[in-house]
Amino acid sequence: MFSLINLKFEHGHAGKQVGPYNILSMKNNTIDEHQAVSDQKKSGENEKNPMTAALQAIGGKWKLLLLDSIRKECPKRFGELRKEMKYITQTTLTAQLRELERDGILTREVFPEVPPRVEYKLTELGKQLIPIMDALCQWGGLYEQQLPARHQRS
Helix, strand or coil, X not given: CCCHHHCCCXXXXXCCEECCEEHHHHHCCCCCCCCCCCCHHHHCCHHHCHHHHHHHHHCCCCHHHHHHHHHHCCCEEXXXXXXXXXXXXXXXXXXXXHHHHHCXXXXXXXXXXXXXXXXXXXXXXXXXXXXXXXXXXXXXXHHHHHHXXXXXXX
């Protein structure tokens, strides 16, 4: 049986038949160590893209889930977020909240109590995300309804 793992791409082999596969057809779908890397970051292309800016602010595995939780119960205490987000480490939770605060989406208020109490609230900029999160939740519900039909076709 042919294994893609053992296949090494080198220049000059385009069109060569290897087992049941043709390198020409695979070369376009495989990362080649000799291929040129795009200079998008150097040209500033991504920095001017509004979608990139949005994803830098709210992208990632946890940020939208955190924002969704905070918008449902605002203000939200750190301990409550920690209990709700069972699969996120405390270090990651803290880092994600600090990034959202740094980007002006959340405010963080520390109360001088023992034990210390920390609450997070959406800023005015963060509140602008509410209709976007509503739309994503609506789309997610529709997508979930289609999942069983999609899996049956595969």
